[in-house]
Amino acid sequence: MSLFVEHLVQGLALALLGLWHTINTIKSYLVKGPANFTVRFWFQFNTPLARLKHLELVSILCFSILAIFTQILDFPNFHYAFKLHNFEHATMFIHLALFAGFSLSIELTDSLDIFSGFVGILASSMFSQELFLLHFHSTDHVGLEGHYHWLLQLIVIVSLVSAMAAAIFPQSFNAALVLSISIIFQGCWFINMGFMLWIPACIPEGCVMNTAKPNQSRILGAVACGSKEADFRARGLANLQFSWIFAIIVIFAGIICLKLARKCTILDRLEYERIQNKGTDSTMANEGFKQGK
Template sequence: MGTLAGHIVPGSALALLGLWHIINTVQAYNLKGATHFRSCFWHSFTSPLSKLPYMELVLIVAFSIFSIVMQVLDYPLFSFAFKLNNYEHATMFLHLMIYAGFTLVTAVIHKSDVFFEVSGILAASVFCQELFLLHCHSADHHGLEGHYHWLMQLIVFVSLLSTLSTTIFPSSFPSSLVLSISVMFQGLWFINMGFVLWVPAFVPKGCTIQLGRGGDSDKHGAVMCGTHKARLRARALANLQFSWIVAGIMIFVACMCLFSPKKAKPKVQSINYERLDDRVAEIPLSVGGFKQVNYP
């Protein structure tokens, strides 16, 4: 993942996954209402042409396997070079594959509701391992690169907390929405990191890319800033990018909540029916039967 493509590809996948969950979560809440809403860790895909209910989980499993193979084979060299950072990245995708694989099986056998909490625990383990491996990475991220990865850990931590909250409180719309937002945020931040840390045109002023030794396949370098002032400016720009991405996501979510289809309101009883009911209530009811007459 220490390349531009290594950030763009998984970042795009995460961003699309988060976007997919935001749309479905908001629509489900607007259509079902607060009393009938229930969180989902995956959403079925339906289209006018075909119905592929498990496509999300199938794509996650396939993408995880593909990413593990690419990391183990040390793309683009395709050799079994034992590099710790590659195996750390592969381990992240391993936990993702375990979660998606288990959830897919439960969906196929129609027991998603029964094992909802188990899927939530497995989803939480994905973010837990991601946070652990980012914090204890074998590659020593320092300087500007380290600051970007530190901000990334904040996003993953929010994903972890929101996943646990969604598992414990499945009817909580805020928890489900924050989880979807954080997943999309992870993807967009990965993409942003790829451009800023690996494309010279996007490197902050006063900083340069220092590639590591070992050729093009081992471009695990870092962005180095020449002066303390340039380093502070680069970190401030990273903080601004962080806030701007959050603002963009919040604007999109707000628009989704306002303009997505809403639950139809129950029809109000007409005035004529109300008046008829009032008239019926005023009619006296005869309770007694025929009255017996006694002659002397």
Template sequence: MGTLAGHLVPGSVLALLGLWHIINTIRSYHLKGPTHFRTSFWHPFTSLSSKLAYMELFLILFFSIFSVVMQILDYPLFSFDFKLNNYEHATMFLHLVIYSGFTLLTELTHKSDILFEVSGILAASVFGQELFLLYYHSADHVGLEGHYHWLMQLIVIVSLLTTVTATMFPSSFSSSLVLSMSVAFQGFWFINMGFMLWVPELVPKGCTLRLGHGGDSDMHGAVVCGNHEAVLRARGLANLQFSWILGGIMIFVGCLCFSFPKKVTQRAQSIEYERLNSRVAEIPLSVAGFKQVTYP
């Protein structure tokens, strides 16, 4: 993953997955209401009777297996040399394989309701292992690169905590929504890291991109800043990017929340109107019934 493509590809997948979960979580909450809402760690593309319903789980499973293979083969070198850094990345995807494979099996065997908590535990293990391997990474993430990875760990912590909370309290809309937002945030932050750390033209002022493996700009490298002021400036820019991306996700969620209640409100008004009509219609019948009463 220490390449530009290694950040853009998984980042794009995570961002799209997070946005997909945000949309479906908000829609499910407004359709079912607070009393009937239930957290879901995946969302069907169509009705459950269709073969495309489990497309999300299939895509996650196959993408994770593909990523494990690419890390072991050391793409784009395609060698079987044991590199600890690659195997750490492959292990992250391995836990994603375990989660998606188990959850897909529970759905196909109609045991998802019984084993919901187990799927939640496995989903939490994905973020737990990601946090563990990011924190104890064998790669030398120091300086600006280390700061970007430290900010990434903050997002993963939120994903881990909200996954545990959503598993324990499946009716909590806030936990489910924050979990979806954190997944999207991880994806967008991966993309941002790819551009800011692996594109020489986007490296902050006063810093340079030190390349490895023969100077290929798509291979492993590190950003080195010339002095302390350049380091502070680069970290400040990273903090601003962190806040801007989070703000963009917040704006998207807020706009989406306002787009759904319009339909719900109209539906509620029509139901209330029908109840009102039914009550009015019942009054003449009761009155007529009283008029028909005769006494000897």
């Protein structure tokens, strides 16, 4: 159950972060236009309280530090034990904390104009290390569990490539949007993995949770399937889930684009009409003044 909670909490955090970035990226593009749009790897909170404008970076930093300690202290046992896979997970959060910490420092010192490219490098480095540690993971990600983690690596590759593209082409709306959507996808896939691998009721037919402990001669996965047919069916179901979740995210992102485009268009039209009316009133007043003379 602890592994399910970890996947659920981390997945929700990533999904919400990706949603926040998707909304703000689309809104920024619609408001500024293609010529003035610039990729942002984090967004300020629009609030009267100046202390809260860096809430995103502070939240990421605090969450990362907390996650590092829970991995090192082997949550929920809370005792130090050198488990290689826990330290690999903690290392992923170290790179996330580095990104948030340096980005916050750059912002607080008003150095964003100088080091904006460095923030993009940090984001790319973070995803590259996540992919590296997932690919060469020491834990027993074999069988169905291994297949879920292999599909996760595909999402991280997209995050890495889009982050690099956003860093190299800072005015690319497409790169920024793909990066945001991929973060949502990572979060949703984490949640899906938590249910499908660690909740007995969700485990595919013909497969069971593996309660045996691995030894040096045998590596076990989280889920064991009783036959090749059951394993093949479970992997096919995982592939369908991957495609379905991606489709739902794309539909949701499209709806956000249409909603924000309509809203921004209406606001721009009202602002344009207000300026036009002001100019018309000024012209009529000048003409009336001339006629009075």
